[in-house]
Amino acid sequence: MNRFLIPFGLFIVVVGFLAVGLTLNPRELPSPLVGKMAPEFSLPQLHDQEKVISSNDLKGQVWLLNFWASWCGGCKDEHPVLIRLAQSGAVPIYGMDYKDERREALAWLKEWGNPYSIVAVDQLGRVGINFGVYGVPETYVIDKAGVIRYKQIGPLREDILEKKILPLVKELQNQ
Amino acid sequence: MIPEIGHYALILALCVAVVQGTLPIYGAAVRDSSLMAIAKPAARAQFLLVLLAFCCLGYAFAVKDFSVLYVAATSNSQLPLHYRLAAIWGAHEGSLLLWMFILSIWMVAVSFLSTHLPEAMRARILGVMGLVSVGFLLFMLTVSNPFERLIPAALDGRDLNPLLQDPGMVIHPPMLYMGYVGFSVAFSFAIAALLGGTLDAAWARWSRPWTTVAWCFMTVGVAMGSGWAYYELGWGGWWFWDPVENASFMPWLAGTALMHSLAVTDKRGSFKAWSVLLAIMAFSLSLLGTFLVRSGVLTSVHAFATDPKRGLFILVFLAIVIGGSLVLYAWRAPRVGLGGGFAIISREGMLLANNVLLVAALGSVLLGTLYPLFLDALDLGKISVGPPYFDTVFLPLMTPAIFLMGIGPLAQWKQASLPALAIRLRWAFGVSLVTAVVVPWLMGQWTPLVSLGLLLAFWILATIVVDLRERLLQAEGGGSIGGRIALLPRAYWGMVLAHAGVALFIVGVTMVKGFEVEQDVRMNVGETATLGGYTFRFDGTQQVNGPNYVAARGTIHVSQGGKEVTIMYPEKRRYFVQNQTMTEAAISPGLLRDLYVSLGEPLEGGAWSVRLYHKPFIDWIWGGCLIMASGGILAVSDRRYRLAWRRKEASVPAAAQMARPTVS
Amino acid sequence: MRWLWVLILLLPSLATAYEAQPLAADPQVEARLKVLAVELRCLVCQNQTLADSNAPLAEDLRREVREMIAKGMSDREIIDFLVARYGDFVLYRPPWKLTTTLLWVGPFLLLGAGATGLVFALRRRQKKITDVTLSEAEHNRVAKLLSEGAHRP
Numbered sequence: 001m002n003r004f005l006i007p008f009g010l011f012i013v014v015v016g017f018l019a020v021g022l023t024l025n026p027r028e029l030p031s032p033l034v035g036k037m038a039p040e041f042s043l044p045q046l047h048d049q050e051k052v053i054s055s056n057d058l059k060g061q062v063w064l065l066n067f068w069a070s071w072c073g074g075c076k077d078e079h080p081v082l083i084r085l086a087q088s089g090a091v092p093i094y095g096m097d098y099k100d101e102r103r104e105a106l107a108w109l110k111e112w113g114n115p116y117s118i119v120a121v122d123q124l125g126r127v128g129i130n131f132g133v134y135g136v137p138e139t140y141v142i143d144k145a146g147v148i149r150y151k152q153i154g155p156l157r158e159d160i161l162e163k164k165i166l167p168l169v170k171e172l173q174n175q
Numbered sequence: 176m177i178p179e180i181g182h183y184a185l186i187l188a189l190c191v192a193v194v195q196g197t198l199p200i201y202g203a204a205v206r207d208s209s210l211m212a213i214a215k216p217a218a219r220a221q222f223l224l225v226l227l228a229f230c231c232l233g234y235a236f237a238v239k240d241f242s243v244l245y246v247a248a249t250s251n252s253q254l255p256l257h258y259r260l261a262a263i264w265g266a267h268e269g270s271l272l273l274w275m276f277i278l279s280i281w282m283v284a285v286s287f288l289s290t291h292l293p294e295a296m297r298a299r300i301l302g303v304m305g306l307v308s309v310g311f312l313l314f315m316l317t318v319s320n321p322f323e324r325l326i327p328a329a330l331d332g333r334d335l336n337p338l339l340q341d342p343g344m345v346i347h348p349p350m351l352y353m354g355y356v357g358f359s360v361a362f363s364f365a366i367a368a369l370l371g372g373t374l375d376a377a378w379a380r381w382s383r384p385w386t387t388v389a390w391c392f393m394t395v396g397v398a399m400g401s402g403w404a405y406y407e408l409g410w411g412g413w414w415f416w417d418p419v420e421n422a423s424f425m426p427w428l429a430g431t432a433l434m435h436s437l438a439v440t441d442k443r444g445s446f447k448a449w450s451v452l453l454a455i456m457a458f459s460l461s462l463l464g465t466f467l468v469r470s471g472v473l474t475s476v477h478a479f480a481t482d483p484k485r486g487l488f489i490l491v492f493l494a495i496v497i498g499g500s501l502v503l504y505a506w507r508a509p510r511v512g513l514g515g516g517f518a519i520i521s522r523e524g525m526l527l528a529n530n531v532l533l534v535a536a537l538g539s540v541l542l543g544t545l546y547p548l549f550l551d552a553l554d555l556g557k558i559s560v561g562p563p564y565f566d567t568v569f570l571p572l573m574t575p576a577i578f579l580m581g582i583g584p585l586a587q588w589k590q591a592s593l594p595a596l597a598i599r600l601r602w603a604f605g606v607s608l609v610t611a612v613v614v615p616w617l618m619g620q621w622t623p624l625v626s627l628g629l630l631l632a633f634w635i636l637a638t639i640v641v642d643l644r645e646r647l648l649q650a651e652g653g654g655s656i657g658g659r660i661a662l663l664p665r666a667y668w669g670m671v672l673a674h675a676g677v678a679l680f681i682v683g684v685t686m687v688k689g690f691e692v693e694q695d696v697r698m699n700v701g702e703t704a705t706l707g708g709y710t711f712r713f714d715g716t717q718q719v720n721g722p723n724y725v726a727a728r729g730t731i732h733v734s735q736g737g738k739e740v741t742i743m744y745p746e747k748r749r750y751f752v753q754n755q756t757m758t759e760a761a762i763s764p765g766l767l768r769d770l771y772v773s774l775g776e777p778l779e780g781g782a783w784s785v786r787l788y789h790k791p792f793i794d795w796i797w798g799g800c801l802i803m804a805s806g807g808i809l810a811v812s813d814r815r816y817r818l819a820w821r822r823k824e825a826s827v828p829a830a831a832q833m834a835r836p837t838v839s
Numbered sequence: 840m841r842w843l844w845v846l847i848l849l850l851p852s853l854a855t856a857y858e859a860q861p862l863a864a865d866p867q868v869e870a871r872l873k874v875l876a877v878e879l880r881c882l883v884c885q886n887q888t889l890a891d892s893n894a895p896l897a898e899d900l901r902r903e904v905r906e907m908i909a910k911g912m913s914d915r916e917i918i919d920f921l922v923a924r925y926g927d928f929v930l931y932r933p934p935w936k937l938t939t940t941l942l943w944v945g946p947f948l949l950l951g952a953g954a955t956g957l958v959f960a961l962r963r964r965q966k967k968i969t970d971v972t973l974s975e976a977e978h979n980r981v982a983k984l985l986s987e988g989a990h991r992p
Contacts, residue, residue: 015494
């Protein structure tokens, strides 16, 4: 009797995995860079093309790096959240304008508001590749030493902000 | 009004299915003839009801009724009629209706062609099929209703995905589903045998033709899917080990193993429990495929739009049907007798070794397909498992199976001798080896993999010749070759044809993978490129208007050695409704090679980037599959099945009398 | 006379002007890219290779890989570069790791288990089944029955 139950046993295991699979998202890609040094970058700023913003300038503080673009729908969804966050002053947000047109990006920020301390321009998407970006919007939480602590894939939502990001930021700021 | 009729027909069909799934099985358990007799008319009634529902949906598509949500989502006023009808199965809900429709076709076929079976057996078979249809009808009526209304009606539909607006769409899903659903018949036979508690060689004999026909359809369905991807997707690939492709390949592997195992059970009455398990496995893999395509647990180009509710329903259905069957198997199988004995080295032994290899291959494909899900569920990271894995693992498993294909048919039943077989086969091996080494060398490029592929293919063909020669020499057809050929049963010729089809398939795969060449060029008007001995001249593009698209059609003159061979018209189409751009490759098919041209992007000055391919022997891949399937059909037309069918008409009265309860 | 020389010198270039040029700037780099790109996954597509995809990210990644090849990086280094940024997901050939051991070894384990199972089952069956041998009288009876059957209508 025992060995005839093996097919059933194997089947139950597979069904268990499939059931768990229903709760997962096979297309979401967690970042291998969490816990590692953020890639260095040195890019022109959106609002003042003569000036350069470099990742080194931002060491010593906890900050958010938000990849966005004027052509991105999800960015519009998360924008009010970013505006409120910027107004609260809890943590500085730096923007990375990903594969965008300068004119469109400036117009977009004018229309929807600018939550960013500084916006860097990643015209060709190279910095994005270094950060492991595969879509916009994506947001990174980076600590004082320049290590990536968290990556948010997709639009930021209030509840994620409350539950995950703000507590983490507070903890990192106290270090 | 018409969609409501269709909807109501489905509800009625569900009621009939519930009756069909319960009363006959109960009747078989208590030997009540009147209850068992419900099965046949119930199956036929279900067929008529589902047919009605199917026609109602087809009507809604034909008259462009955009007040039906499904029609609005998958059709469009500019879509030509044949594609509007094919759009019936263009998305999730309608494809379920197609599944159900094909299930009802198989049910009605079983109801007509099973009069030689004992009454209880037939009642149970149709009962099990009824239970399966309960699941699908319930699924449709709860979370996947194709007749759901859209109020207010849409002004126009969202159009069928341009990739699906193609003749392949008209044939591939129906063929594939005939295969998937066909395995439900073998499954029902198996469950009926387990329920009845009498599992004998007769069961295997009855099951074989049904299994073979389902396998033929499956072969054609999978081959068509591959051929369609080849010419539709624009980069000449024909198999990607994509999860949905694997979902159709796994039942095929199980079905192939089942066909061979049933041969052993039929002949020897042994390994009954294993055949039953394979039958359960084949249909389980069909259901698993249905789950994988619609639940969103795996990423695939072929996946339907996904909804977790639907995934959950199918999973629960899957768990009940397969879990129930496997529990029944664990309960009843140990009591099954052992049947006749045979040596390890014998035809039976080799058929079972074939089974082990096929099931190991099947297991590997399943492992590779589900492994990313396993790791993700255990929070061990995200990986991808793609063609490099499957190619690496599949080939070593299939190679011994193909060697066995050559030896098996020559081995005697019950006991064979390896040394004797080796002597009979030494010429075949020698010829295959020499040809396999020489041919690639003559073609200018020798690689071990190409030689291995050719060795396997020639081995199959050479052993067929050896076997045929031996049988013709031994047959007592009165001296003439024609007479002796006629004496060999069709089942034998079916096997020969099917195995030869495998050989041709292997030739196609080997030659294409070994010798195909491609070129990516920028072509100005008038420029030429040479590839594989052919010269391609680009003569510019012109705008062409289709029914629901506008295209840039290129003209390419192909010549060989100065003589014009053909003119090819690759297109770059833009479909209006979904604003999607599609590449329509131009293919010049040939017995020995395909020429494949696809347009890339327009460059300045009327020039285009063009991709050219020369693919030798690629049509042998699908040709081989079609020959395999025709071998199966030939085998099913064997005398013993036709006789059994004819004999049933004489014996029905006697059987009916016996089955009537003797208690008054 | 000079124009004749110019014409003669120009003639060869005229002949090859009708030959289509390869799309890629450097065919050798392109060939290496192809071999690599077929094993890499397009991250934003529904299961397509980097070679076959038309997605913008795929084009960016192809561009990166081209530059890395041109810089002289080895295949291993390029793969490591991408895996460092995107994880093992980007590889269609799963790497050999503790977590993928079952994946790579599994098929052969299955084969071994199946073959062993088959041999054991056949041996066990041979011990249980004893063939019935027919006696002389029974042989004759069988022959008689068979010949009778041949005459039945």
